[in-house]
Amino acid sequence: MTAAPLADLQRLLAIRDRGGINTLLADWLDRDLAVGDRWAAFAEILAQHGEWTLALRAVRRHRAAAPDDRARWFGEAVMLARAGRNAEARACIVPLLEVSPQDTRLAHFMGALSSEAGLFDDARRYFGTVLDADPKSGQTWLELSAIHGFTQGDPLLDRLRRTASDAVPNAARAALCYALGKALDDIGDIDAAFAAFAQGAALVATERRYDAAADRAQADAAATAWDGVALPHFDGAAGSTRLFVTGLPRSGTTLVEHSLASHPAVAGGGELNLLSMIAREAGGVGPDALAGFARAGRGQGALTGLYDHLVGERFSPGVRVVDKTLDASRMLGLVATLMPDAPIVWLRRDPLDTAWSCFHTYFARGVPWSWSQETIAAHFALEDRLFAFWQARLGSRLLCVDYEALVTDPAVWIPRIVAHAGLPQDPRTLAPHETERAVSTSSVAQVRRPIGRSAIGSGDRYRRHLTRFLDAYSG
Structure with missing residues (x-):
């Protein structure tokens, strides 16, 4: 490959010309340009752009250049999983595991994919393979604990306790703390469970720092930009292929998404995070950015x-896709206008229950405010203010769903949500636990159970440990 084409790519990368980069790399793929081992890096660029068709072509080109390199096959499987193709990713890993059944990286990945697909027995077997070879793998313990119900006298609990008391590398310590906290919570050892979660949170907080000023400024800007701006009239959702479910993490958004995805006309998109790409393309989230985009x-x-194209990169044409993007509250002006x-469905849940659920969840990415009680309170207060703002501005377009009411009377609330989405009623939405689909959030185990009230009041058991949140939030 000559220097000239690479210079073109470097120029486009420097000015962040998303469309130009995609067009150039697509042309290189069509021409089968010889780029050496760079296809893996180009695949990652395309994946970050949400261009999964091109990203998969690029990663397969990278693999084809060295077909006996098992690491390249694994790279393709990872890309398939990121693109939401869970079954294809598992199929890609199977032949690799047949050759190397004790490869812990492959076994952990297969366990995670199986867990997301609801194949919990398979997941336990793969995770067991990892822990037999590497008993201090914190991430494996974490994912296993999410699908395992611990009991008094449980041999797995005894094993986890012994591992947690050993010297563990810092990289694994935080995840191991969360796994142990979950196990102790299962058996009702409240004080010890909280101590484990708090230790894990303190470890993560040093690595993923929360910028309170930036969070507040972003929330202020989202409200100020759209205050007093006329929004298009909402005549109902019939015929729309777009559907947004938002709310704080752990507030019931996955339950609503899974219920809607049980409808034959709907696909659950999960945390697509496409709105941030739209905002970058527009140059901002406010009406001034849209006006500047038009002037250009x-x-x-x-x-x-662009939004529809990116959704189409993962889902069949014409299907209703639930977008459960985090922090959508900061970009609802774009949604309402474009x-x-x-x-839009917005979930609200008891603040103490939500705070506790966030605090004891090890989020794989993002959510930097979740590692301390005070920062949870600060972020909750911002989201409360944005909810009030958008509720007043969006009117009937925004359906507020109370989590406690939803799980208490799903036969009333789920049909209401389905109707708000402009869909015909379907009984499958009332039994989402029977729907077979991959779910990649921390609710991976909960969505496989019938809708119930067991999570109501979950924070009350820890109330005496959560006074810092209660004081900060009430203040």
Whole structure:
């Protein structure tokens, strides 16, 4: 490969020309340009752009250059999983495991994929393979604990306790603390469970710092930019292919998404995080950014088209896709303006229960405010203010769903949510635990159970440990 094409790519990367980068790399793929081992790096760029078709082509080109390199096959499996193709990723890993059944990296990955697919027996077997070879693998213990119900006298609990008391590398210590906390919570040892979660949170907080000022500034900007701005009228969601479910993490958003995805006309998109790409393309989240985009000679339809294209990279044409993007509250002005037919569902849950659920969840990425009680309270207060703002601005377009009411009377609330989405009623939405689909959030085990009230009041058991949150939040 000559220096000239690479220079073109470097220039486009420098100015962050997403469309130009994609077009250039697509051309290189079409021409089968010889780029050496760079296809893996190019695949990652395309994946970050949400261009999964091109990303998979690139990673397969990388693998084809050395077909006996098992690491490249694994790279393809990882890309398939990131693209939401769980079954294809598992199929890609199977022949590798047949050759190397004791490879802990392959076994852990297969365990995680199996867990997401609801194949818990398979997941336990793969995770067991990892722990037999590497008993101090914190991430494996963490994922196993999510699908295992610990009991008094449980041999697995005794093994986990022994591991946690040993010297463990710092990289694994935090995840191991969360796994132990979950196990202790299962058996009702409240004080010890909280201590384990708090230790894990303190370890993570040193690595993933929360910028309170930036969070507050972002929330202020989202409200200020759209205050007093006329929004398009919402006539209902019939015919819309876009559907947004939002709310704080651990507030019931996955339950609503899974229920809607049980409808034959709907696919659960999970945390697509496409709105941030739209905002970057527009140059911001406010009406001034949209006006500037228009002055540059590009209509708002280009942004909507980009969103639909990125959704189409993962889902079949015409299917209703639930977008459960985190922090959508900061970008609802874009949604309301660019997609006037898209309904929005906002989940609200008891603050103490939500705070406790966030605090004891080891989030794989993002959510930097979740590692201390005070920062949880600060972020909750910002989201409360944004909820009040958008509820007043969006009117009937925003359906507020109380989590406690939802799980207490799902036969009332789920049909209401389905109707708000502009869908015909379907009994499968009332039994989402029977739906077979991959779920990659921390609710991986909960969504496989019938809807119930067991999580109501979960924070009360830890109330005396959560006074810092209660004091900060009430203040």
